[in-house]
Amino acid sequence: REYKIAVIPGDGIGNEVMDEGIKVLNLFAELKGDIKFTYEYFPWGCEYYLKTGKMMDDNGLDILKGFDSILLGAVGYPTVPDHISLHGLLIKIRQGFNQCVNLRPIKLLPGAPCPLKDKAPEDIDFVVIRENVEGEYSGVGGIRFADKPEEIAIQTSVFTRKNTEKVMKYAYDLAEKRNKKKKLTSTTKSNALNYSMVFWDKVFGEIGKQYPEVETESIHVDAISMFFIQKPQNYDVVVASNLFGDIITDLGAALQGGLGFAASGNLNIEKEFPSMFEPVHGSAPDIAGKGLANPIAMIWTAKMMLDDLLEDPKAEEIINAITDVLVEGKSLTPDLGGKATTQQVGDAICHKLKAR
Ligand code: NAI
Ligand code: MG
Numbered sequence: 001r002e003y004k005i006a007v008i009p010g011d012g013i014g015n016e017v018m019d020e021g022i023k024v025l026n027l028f029a030e031l032k033g034d035i036k037f038t039y040e041y042f043p044w045g046c047e048y049y050l051k052t053g054k055m056m057d058d059n060g061l062d063i064l065k066g067f068d069s070i071l072l073g074a075v076g077y078p079t080v081p082d083h084i085s086l087h088g089l090l091i092k093i094r095q096g097f098n099q100c101v102n103l104r105p106i107k108l109l110p111g112a113p114c115p116l117k118d119k120a121p122e123d124i125d126f127v128v129i130r131e132n133v134e135g136e137y138s139g140v141g142g143i144r145f146a147d148k149p150e151e152i153a154i155q156t157s158v159f160t161r162k163n164t165e166k167v168m169k170y171a172y173d174l175a176e177k178r179n180k181k182k183k184l185t186s187t188t189k190s191n192a193l194n195y196s197m198v199f200w201d202k203v204f205g206e207i208g209k210q211y212p213e214v215e216t217e218s219i220h221v222d223a224i225s226m227f228f229i230q231k232p233q234n235y236d237v238v239v240a241s242n243l244f245g246d247i248i249t250d251l252g253a254a255l256q257g258g259l260g261f262a263a264s265g266n267l268n269i270e271k272e273f274p275s276m277f278e279p280v281h282g283s284a285p286d287i288a289g290k291g292l293a294n295p296i297a298m299i300w301t302a303k304m305m306l307d308d309l310l311e312d313p314k315a316e317e318i319i320n321a322i323t324d325v326l327v328e329g330k331s332l333t334p335d336l337g338g339k340a341t342t343q344q345v346g347d348a349i350c351h352k353l354k355a356r
Contacts (some may be wrong), residue, residue: 002036003309006067006274008089010045012283013293013342014073020295020346021071021302024318027350028306032314040067046077046085046283055088061096064274069305072278073298078285087139090278095133097273099266100163101170102130103304104249104280106232109319111326112257113336119232124255126235127178129171130245132266134158135196137242157196159241164200168207170269171239175214180236183215184208187224187240187248200241225251253280260294260335263301265308277305291341294333296322299349321352 005025009018022039029035042063044056055075057063064070070093075085093099108114108124116124138158145151175184186204190197201218208216219227221244227234228251240248253262262280279297287293299322306315325331331348332338340348 001034002038003068004066005037005039005305006064006070007039007041008044008070009041009073010075010283011047011077012074012285012288013281014045014075014283016288016291016293016342017279017295017298018071018073020342020349021298023346023350024299024353025302025306027353028315028318031353032312035310044089045075046080049080049084049088050077055085056092061092064093064097067274069309070274070276071302071305072276074279074281074283076283076285091137091139093276094266097266097268097276098133098270099268099273099275100131100133100167101265101267101269102132102245103265103267104128104130104245104252105263105300105304106235106249106252106256108256109261109323109326111323111329112261114257115254116229116232119255123233125180126232126252127174127237128245128249128252129167129174129237129239130249131163131167131240131242132245133242134160134163135242137246157193157241157243159196159199161203164203165207166269168203168239169210170267171237172207172211172214175237176211178237181215182213183217183236184211185224185235185238186216186218187221187238187244188218189221189244190218191220196241204239221248224248228252228255249280258294258335260296260333261300262297263304265301265304267308275305275308277301277308291343292334293342294335295342295346296349299346317353317356318349321349321356324352324356325349 009015049055106126108121110121136157141155143153188197190201259281264280266276268275279301303315303318325348331340331345
């Protein structure tokens with residue numbers, strides 16, 4: 001089968017890590033033999049914005065609709081305000097294609113640098129499901145009395161029953177089939193957010209009735225930030241709203257060795273539209289263009305795309321190949337204390353994948 005992939009490398013290190021992700025995908029297809037990926041590249045991002053005034057073409061969503069999946073590197077540029085780059089491309093695609101679930105594995109691979117010295121890889125292995133199209137990032141609000149002493153900024157959270165139920169169901173399903181602890185933890189703050197999070201807790205409880213074998217708990221977002229560090233082994237699947245999920249997954253990224261390891265998928269779970277896969281890190285202008293970027297997050301992201309498209313257990317070999325390179329410790333980028341370039345790490349992972 002042939003899969004059509006839309007590739008948006010974006011800005012800065014997005015371009016550098018994308019090459020390595022594609023390299024691994026091509027090798028995977030070659031080793032499997034019966035699948036093929038074709039790619040179409042789109043130059044969208046901040047540099048495109050500086051030239052055209054747009055982060056992506058006006059008919060961007062119409063164009064992307066025809067693909068099986070979307071791979072994104074990173075967008076961001078020092079002279080373009082971050083809310084323009086985020087809302088002009090990423091949030092447009094996430095919301096436009098109803099990618100209501102943001103899936104983020106938090107898994108410490110052997111050989112990856114964990115800041116918690118008493119934790120082993122088996123202690124840090126969970127998945128965060130972040131609600132991805134509404135909540136605190138709905139974009140509802142406004143500014144009144146701009147630049148006056150009485151200026152007011154309003155940003156409203158929106159939680160619909162339909163979407164909240166869908167995300168909760170996805171999280172319960174995952175907890176049921178992940179074959180670990182069968183435990184789902186909900187991230188809340190219903191003591192302070194007395195409408196939105198009280199509603200969130202209610203839906204969490206209602207949907208839970210359909211999953212009697214899944215153990216549940218609700219933890220306030222501030223407390224879970226502490227527990228991620230104190231007892232990460234407690235978690236299996238964690239569900240969180242858009243803002244809370246955004247914050248706790250960066251904390252999770254730190255547990256697994258930093259942004260160089262954090263991969264994510266934005267899933268359209270009805271499969272009406274393509275899903276989009278992207279590393280969690282940004283365009284890293286401080287190291288861009290120098291071959292210093294760690295491509296592991298991008299390669300892991302490409303593996304998540306394979307999981308979504310193929311559901312092929314063979315894709316796990318990519319994680320094993322990354323682990324081989326980490327444990328060997330010879331081809332690592334500077335963020336991991338090594339001297340290898342982005343490209344050399346990609347090559348080393350390919351080499352290990354071939355050898356498996
Ligand atoms: P960043 O993730 O680009 O960089 C944070 C720090 O981590 C930097 O010191 C960077 O060098 C390092 N880093 C990030 N990825 C790395 C990798 N793969 N290998 C080695 N080191 C890595 O976040 P920052 O600096 O806050 O944002 C830079 C730009 O990226 C901004 O314009 C921001 O808006 C954008 N951004 C875009 C995202 C996206 O496209 N999804 C996500 C986060 C930020
Ligand atoms: Mg973030």
